Amino acid sequence: MELLLQTLVSGFLKGGLYALIGIGMTLIMGVMGIINLAHGQLMMVSMYITYSLFALFGVDPYVSLAVSVPAIFILGVAIQKFFLNPLMKIDTILPENQVLMTVGIGMALTEIMRFIFTSDYKSIQTSYSKTTLLMGNISFSLPLLIDFFIAVILTGALFYFLKHTDTGRSIRATAQDRDAAILMGVNAERITSITFGLGAGLVAAAGTMLMPVFYLFPDIGGPFTRKAFVICILGGLGSSVGAIFGGITLGLVEAFGATYIGMEFADMIGLIIFFLVLLVLPGGLKRITGM
Amino acid sequence: MLKVEGVDLRYGDMPALWDVSFEVHKGEILVLLGANGAGKSTIIKTLSGILRPSRGSITFNNIRLDTEPAHEVICHGLVHVPEGRRLFPEMTVEENLIMGSMAPEAKKKREETIEWVYSLFPRLRERKNQLANTLSGGEQQMAAVGRGLMGLPKILMLDEPSLGLSPLLARDIFKIIQLVNKRGVTVLLVEQNVKYSLSICDRAYVLENGRIVLSGTGEELARNEHVKEAYLGV
Ligand SMILES: Nc1ncnc2c1ncn2[C@@H]1O[C@H](COP(=O)(O)OP(=O)(O)OP(=O)(O)O)[C@@H](O)[C@H]1O
Ligand SMILES: [Mg+2]
Numbered sequence: 001m002e003l004l005l006q007t008l009v010s011g012f013l014k015g016g017l018y019a020l021i022g023i024g025m026t027l028i029m030g031v032m033g034i035i036n037l038a039h040g041q042l043m044m045v046s047m048y049i050t051y052s053l054f055a056l057f058g059v060d061p062y063v064s065l066a067v068s069v070p071a072i073f074i075l076g077v078a079i080q081k082f083f084l085n086p087l088m089k090i091d092t093i094l095p096e097n098q099v100l101m102t103v104g105i106g107m108a109l110t111e112i113m114r115f116i117f118t119s120d121y122k123s124i125q126t127s128y129s130k131t132t133l134l135m136g137n138i139s140f141s142l143p144l145l146i147d148f149f150i151a152v153i154l155t156g157a158l159f160y161f162l163k164h165t166d167t168g169r170s171i172r173a174t175a176q177d178r179d180a181a182i183l184m185g186v187n188a189e190r191i192t193s194i195t196f197g198l199g200a201g202l203v204a205a206a207g208t209m210l211m212p213v214f215y216l217f218p219d220i221g222g223p224f225t226r227k228a229f230v231i232c233i234l235g236g237l238g239s240s241v242g243a244i245f246g247g248i249t250l251g252l253v254e255a256f257g258a259t260y261i262g263m264e265f266a267d268m269i270g271l272i273i274f275f276l277v278l279l280v281l282p283g284g285l286k287r288i289t290g291m
Numbered sequence: 292m293l294k295v296e297g298v299d300l301r302y303g304d305m306p307a308l309w310d311v312s313f314e315v316h317k318g319e320i321l322v323l324l325g326a327n328g329a330g331k332s333t334i335i336k337t338l339s340g341i342l343r344p345s346r347g348s349i350t351f352n353n354i355r356l357d358t359e360p361a362h363e364v365i366c367h368g369l370v371h372v373p374e375g376r377r378l379f380p381e382m383t384v385e386e387n388l389i390m391g392s393m394a395p396e397a398k399k400k401r402e403e404t405i406e407w408v409y410s411l412f413p414r415l416r417e418r419k420n421q422l423a424n425t426l427s428g429g430e431q432q433m434a435a436v437g438r439g440l441m442g443l444p445k446i447l448m449l450d451e452p453s454l455g456l457s458p459l460l461a462r463d464i465f466k467i468i469q470l471v472n473k474r475g476v477t478v479l480l481v482e483q484n485v486k487y488s489l490s491i492c493d494r495a496y497v498l499e500n501g502r503i504v505l506s507g508t509g510e511e512l513a514r515n516e517h518v519k520e521a522y523l524g525v
Contacts, residue, residue, distance in 0.1 A: 166393060173379045173390050180377040183339055184442070185365040185394040 002137050007259040009138055015251025016148035017206045022231030022243035024202035030175035031195040034098045038106035039203055040224030046072045046204035048113055050211045054124045061124060061211045068208045069201045076200025079105055080193045114218040123215040143212040154205060171195050230274040292317040293446060298347035300337055307333045308501045320478040322488045324522060325498035331481040332374050335448050339371035340364040366394045368445030376435040380424035384415055384434050387423050391441030408437040411467055429460040448479040485522040489513045
């Protein structure tokens with residue numbers, strides 16, 4: 001019983017970060033209609049920013065959010081503007097080419113980071129990396145608890161933004177009917193860039209917040225891109241509320257897999273779920289709202 | 292007020308408009324008639340910048356529109372209510388109306404305009420928190436016209452606003468269009484309901500295979516033998 005509860009708690013906390021990763025991917029998918037296969041690589045770059053700030057200046061990872069998130073936001077906007085948008089304008093090119101472009105961008109980011117930081121494993125040891133809080137016999141990792149809390153705040157802020165600001169409404173409108181949005185005076189290209197930046201910023205936040213408890217090497221992007229993809233499929237493509245469920249589900253599944261089947265199978269179980277969802281539940285956990 | 296001169300348009304290699312020229316005068320209701328596939332929607336989409344002419348020009352109060360980015364056309368007061376409504380399906384009625392007022396001038400008067408739209412369509416006020424994709428066809432059309440009005444149009448371009456509505460509801464929509472026109476909004480209307488639209492319009496153009504073949508006042512065209520035969524079925 002204790003083990004069960006403990007597993008539930010760890011899975012849920014990790015799920016909060018996964019939700020952030022998934023919402024980022026899903027936002028981009030909604031507006032651009034493509035899967036961003038550089039998603040995990042953007043996260044990896046954010047992790048290196050956090051690592052560097054810590055290693056060089058001793059900046060606390062949570063403080064470095066203030067640098068990594070805006071930096072990756074700008075990187076995302078630039079990628080969209082200079083690499084993806086030009087492809088959209090040429091109508092003889094298939095939309096698939098944009099997806100291929102994201103693969104290329106992901107590889108380029110990985111190799112650039114390898115060039116700067118080599119392939120060595122890096123990690124950050126903070127005073128609180130291994131701190132846990134006990135509630136009864138259940139332990140809560142302090143950094144994961146903080147991560148979860150921040151993830152909830154960021155998600156809440158994002159939803160408020162999407163629902164109650166003109167830019168947020170324009171993002172949703174563009175995702176739902178791009179031409180109609182343009183007729184309303186929405187600059188769809190600008191909205192697309194902002195959305196890519198937002199999605200990148202969210203995954204950057206997740207990456208930075210993972211640093212106190214995780215390790216880092218250049219190829220870590222790929223597995224996280226896959227996870228993001230699994231989360232989106234679970235949640236129903238393009239639905240941000242779905243991505244929250246998808247993220248929590250994946251967190252739980254991985255935790256249960258690691259506890260009851262074996263640590264080394266955690267990633268594989270995620271992929272098995274992915275196939276199962278595609279086969280059995282192709283709509284994912286279904287859209288619940290229009291977000 | 293709006294001048295279209297010698298416009299050609301092609302979809303890839305397929306020409307869809309040939310040397311289309313016409314004018315919209317301030318304050319009038321102008322109707323575009325034509326069979327399915329004649330190019331009516333194509334003309335409206337070209338005016339609103341979604342499609343680009345391969346030749347010719349479009350000017351509105353002496354401003355070239357065909358070279359403007361599509362999203363800026365609405366800022367000049369040219370508002371397009373598209374065929375098939377094209378509401379944002381997973382946004383509420385009120386959010387859809389708000390989306391109609393993204394242009395800077397319209398944004399300033401948003402609160403005021405939304406009250407006006409609700410007074411024109413009390414039904415929309417009742418349904419304001421309902422998602423657009425759960426509205427009935429008639430309500431969707433009201434929302435689409437309402438959303439167009441939110442942009443404070445100088446010219447309101449309506450592409451088949453009565454499509455799929457009962458005659459009674461269609462009549463209601465036309466009444467509102469006339470009311471809006473009385474308030475000084477110029478109307479460019481594309482309609483299948485030829486008889487009725489000729490009766491409420493000031494002037495009309497007839498489009499066949501991407502060319503303008505006839506023009507005149509509503510009465511003139513209603514009496515025209517070709518129009519009678521081809522569009523009125525008499
Ligand atoms: N995206 C497109 N690609 C290629 N051809 C198109 C496209 N859109 C329209 N066409 C063609 O252009 C012609 C004019 O179409 P348009 O939609 O303007 O007709 P319409 O007069 O609005 O007809 P309806 O009354 O059925 O709405 C048609 O022959 C149509 O097949
Ligand atoms: Mg049409």
